[in-house]
Amino acid sequence: MLNLIYYIETYGCQMNLYDSAAVRTLLNQAGCRETEDPEQAQLMVINSCAVRGHAEERVLGRIGELKSWKKGKPGRLMVLMGCVGQENGESLLERYSQLDLVLGTEQYRQIVAHLESLLKTGKRTAITGLEKAGPDLSIIPRFEKQVGAFLAVMRGCDNFCSYCIVPYVRGREYSRTSSDLLGEIKSLAERGIKEITLVGQNVNSYLSCGTDFPGLLAQAADVPGIVRIRFITSHPKDCGIKLLETMAGNQKICRHLHLPLQSGSDRVLAMMNRKYTLGQYREIVSTARKLMPDLVLTSDLIAGFPGESEDDFQRTLDAIQNIRFDSAFTYKYSIRPGTKAAQMPDQLGDEVGQDRLARMISLQQKISLESNLADIGKTLAVLVEKAVPKRGQMMGRSPGNKPVAFDCVSGVSPGDTVKVRVNKATQSTLTGSML
Numbered sequence: 442m443l444n445l446i447y448y449i450e451t452y453g454c455q456m457n458l459y460d461s462a463a464v465r466t467l468l469n470q471a472g473c474r475e476t477e478d479p480e481q482a483q484l485m486v487i488n489s490c491a492v493r494g495h496a497e498e499r500v501l502g503r504i505g506e507l508k509s510w511k512k513g514k515p516g517r518l519m520v521l522m523g524c525v526g527q528e529n530g531e532s533l534l535e536r537y538s539q540l541d542l543v544l545g546t547e548q549y550r551q552i553v554a555h556l557e558s559l560l561k562t563g564k565r566t567a568i569t570g571l572e573k574a575g576p577d578l579s580i581i582p583r584f585e586k587q588v589g590a591f592l593a594v595m596r597g598c599d600n601f602c603s604y605c606i607v608p609y610v611r612g613r614e615y616s617r618t619s620s621d622l623l624g625e626i627k628s629l630a631e632r633g634i635k636e637i638t639l640v641g642q643n644v645n646s647y648l649s650c651g652t653d654f655p656g657l658l659a660q661a662a663d664v665p666g667i668v669r670i671r672f673i674t675s676h677p678k679d680c681g682i683k684l685l686e687t688m689a690g691n692q693k694i695c696r697h698l699h700l701p702l703q704s705g706s707d708r709v710l711a712m713m714n715r716k717y718t719l720g721q722y723r724e725i726v727s728t729a730r731k732l733m734p735d736l737v738l739t740s741d742l743i744a745g746f747p748g749e750s751e752d753d754f755q756r757t758l759d760a761i762q763n764i765r766f767d768s769a770f771t772y773k774y775s776i777r778p779g780t781k782a783a784q785m786p787d788q789l790g791d792e793v794g795q796d797r798l799a800r801m802i803s804l805q806q807k808i809s810l811e812s813n814l815a816d817i818g819k820t821l822a823v824l825v826e827k828a829v830p831k832r833g834q835m836m837g838r839s840p841g842n843k844p845v846a847f848d849c850v851s852g853v854s855p856g857d858t859v860k861v862r863v864n865k866a867t868q869s870t871l872t873g874s875m876l
């Protein structure tokens with residue numbers, strides 16, 4: 442038994458939130474106890490993200506700051522896990538004397554054994570093998586948000602989009618068995634979880650013993666006690682009619698599709714190795730909207746990819762204007778060492794990227810506001826997530842994943858689904874009254 446008091450900091454995507462939750466379970470099983478105060482902790486775990494240069498710099502900056510934490514009390518231990526650990530391995534131990542253990546993206550499963558070995562030998566190590574370090578875990582993550590839980594259905598990615606570091610730091614794609622996943626969803630439902638978000642780098646290519654992703658979604662939605670199923674992220678090249686029909690035919694599957702477009706230029710999409718054209722993307726959207734007129738569509742977009750001309754960029758702006766995403770994550774292209782795009786000539790530099798990003802954000806913000814204003818007068822089913830006593834309000838989400846605020850009503854608690862008539866909207870939030 443380790444019996445340590447630990448503190449976890451998580452950076453990055455839903456997959457990292459899931460991995461941190463898994464680490465909590467493993468540490469708790471080893472007799473450890475979590476604290477929300479880093480000063481009380483004997484063990485600090487940083488779960489890192491390397492998807493963009495900025496995210497990586499943030500994590501490395503934080504490790505730098507934590508030198509004083511490490512020195513604050515003798516015997517304190519610091520572990521870095523996740524994508525930055527996978528990418529940089531051993532070199533981080535040389536650069537940061539405060540780090541005791543660096544774990545790659547598949548090694549978190551063995552965190553307890555690695556810590557035991559560290560305590561026994563005192564040897565600082567980096568363990569970054571991408572082979573599965575143990576079987577798929579049937580652990581029940583303890584999530585902070587009690588109403589909803591993330592569940593990783595697959596790990597890794599085989600797509601090798603030319604700008605993306607994920608296939609290098611998370612390894613080859615594999616799907617977890619549907620029987621394990623359904624067992625975990627049942628356990629989560631028994632513990633009062635109402636909403637499950639199935640996560641993976643490319644959930645559409647999930648396949649396990651004959652069960653594909655639409656099949657898994659339908660089975661997950663059938664679990665008693667679960668009122669909503671979401672999923673993220675979909676790749677347009679694998680987003681077929683079966684998925685859309687499954688969504689449309691099952692009210693428990695939320696009417697929200699996060700479908701990264703990345704660029705509106707076919708030339709740039711080809712350079713990105715995305716394997717679809719704008720026309721194919723638009724066909725998927727058109728089918729999805731026909732099947733689900735209330736669908737909320739969100740996306741990821743990159744500005745300033747190497748070689749992107751002003752004309753290419755204008756095509757992206759035109760696509761944003763024509764497709765009208767309800768919201769989108771917009772990014773400036775970020776060089777990731779080791780990727781194909783990092784070797785491409787004609788890197789555009791910061792100024793062009795910033796300028797294009799600003800134009801993209803400004804257009805998308807206008808459309809997001811219009812999308813939310815169009816909800817005024819509608820009645821939405823809101824799954825309540827929390828009360829915000831300071832504002833006298835409760836917060837929840839619509840089926841389309843839009844945040845909705847409404848005045849506190851006695852007898853309503855997190856986990857309830859209520860009807861809210863929308864009477865106000867900003868670009869990010871809807872506000873209304875409970876019916």
Ligand code: SF4
Nearest residue numbers: 598600601602605607
């Ligand atoms: S699909 Fe492309 S962008 Fe997404 S994780 Fe895989 S390689 Fe990266």
